[in-house]
Amino acid sequence: MWTLRSWQGRFLPHPLPAHERLRAYAGWCTAVEGNTTFYATPARETVASWARQTAPDFRFVAKLPKVVTHERRLSGADEELRAFLHAIEPLGPRLHALWIQLPGSFGPGDVPALTGFLRRLPTDHRYAVEVRHPAFFTDARVVRTLEEALGTVGAEWVPFDTTAFFRTPPTSDAEREAWSRKPRTPLRTRALTDRPIVRYLGRDDPARTVEGWQPWLEQVTGWLREGRSPTFFLHTPDNADAPELARRFHDAVRARLPELAALPEPPPVGPLTLF
Known part of the structure; x- marks a missing residue:
């Protein structure tokens, strides 16, 4: 997000090397959504560069890769998940939460799969879940079911x-x-x-x-x-x-x-x- 072209020369100095843009962004805001991690797991050295450009209290909310959440729907993606967790490890305390964004087709009947997935995750991270199926917002019983599932591991609802x-x-x-x-x-x-x-x-x-x-x-x-x-x-x-x-x-x-x-x-x- 911090490489948006329309920000260069306005919020970020221009020209500015790519490996310095996050540092400049961190002068404006103290948190960032890690949306690019949804499309591909970054190299560990790339993540280490992010850490070097930010203070320890800077907040990254990093989105899990789509192969885990959308393609495999939280099942059978243990290898991809391990690779992702290894890649983002250099963030250290900057990793405010791991963001589990689920597709609109992920509905109430899939909550058991989410519960099982959350319980298998490492306990040294915080987790935040974003759902989009309409029933999670309109059916009080479904809302309670999801809140209970998130509560078992202290996960937030985004x-x-x-x-x-x-x-x-x-x-x-x-x-x-x-x-x-x-x-x-x-x-x-x-x-x-x-x-x-x-x-x-x-x-x-x-x-x-x-x-x-x-x-x-x-x-x-x-x-x-x-x-x-x-x-x-x-x-x-x-x-x-x-x-x-x-x-x-x-x-x-x-x-x-x-x-x-x-x-x-x-x-x-x-x-x-x-x-």
């Missing part, structure tokens, strides 16, 4: 809030593409652990993104007051303004909770001058 995005029709090419691909799931705000993780999708119009996140300001502030340590990931269809918007969200929470630590001051993007 909501992907797309309610603001789908409130009105798309107005840009990026929004139209997202309109056809993103899940339409009801809003969920219940946290199961002391480390809730939220994924929020706004609009390409920053004002509408800010309008849509208003309910999360009080929710996140409340979690912090309870002693929880939430991670809030902000997306827009084109993600062009995402780092700046993420900082605006943090500032808005901090206005309600002044004792919350400030984000790091971003390094200058352009060359330093005397005037």
Whole structure:
């Protein structure tokens, strides 16, 4: 995510070697979704480079490879899972959670498979599960069943809030593409652990993104007051303004909770001058 072309020269210095871009991104935000790990397990040395570019308290939420979650559906992928866990080991304390994103076809009848999979996982990691089947949001009995399964290993349920995005029709090419691909799931705000993780999708119009996140300001502030340590990931269809918007969200929470630590001051993007 930190290599997005539209950020270069705006949020990240340009030109900048690929192995320095994460360091620059970490000057804007203190967490990142490891979405690229869904498509391929990175080389261990690549992951070691990520660790070198970030502080020990930087948060990676790394997505399990799709061969494990989507192709094998949590069964018969032990070798691929071991290879992935070995590859990400250099992150050390930066690995905030392993993110198990399940396909929309993974429904209530598959919960036993998820339970068995979670119980086989190493206990030295935290886990966060994202489901997309409608029944997990509309059937109270199914919700309880999933929450109980996650609770057996202390795993979190990751909501992907797309309610603001789908409130009105798309107005840009990026929004139209997202309109056809993103899940339409009801809003969920219940946290199961002391480390809730939220994924929020706004609009390409920053004002509408800010309008849509208003309910999360009080929710996140409340979690912090309870002693929880939430991670809030902000997306827009084109993600062009995402780092700046993420900082605006943090500032808005901090206005309600002044004792919350400030984000790091971003390094200058352009060359330093005397005037």
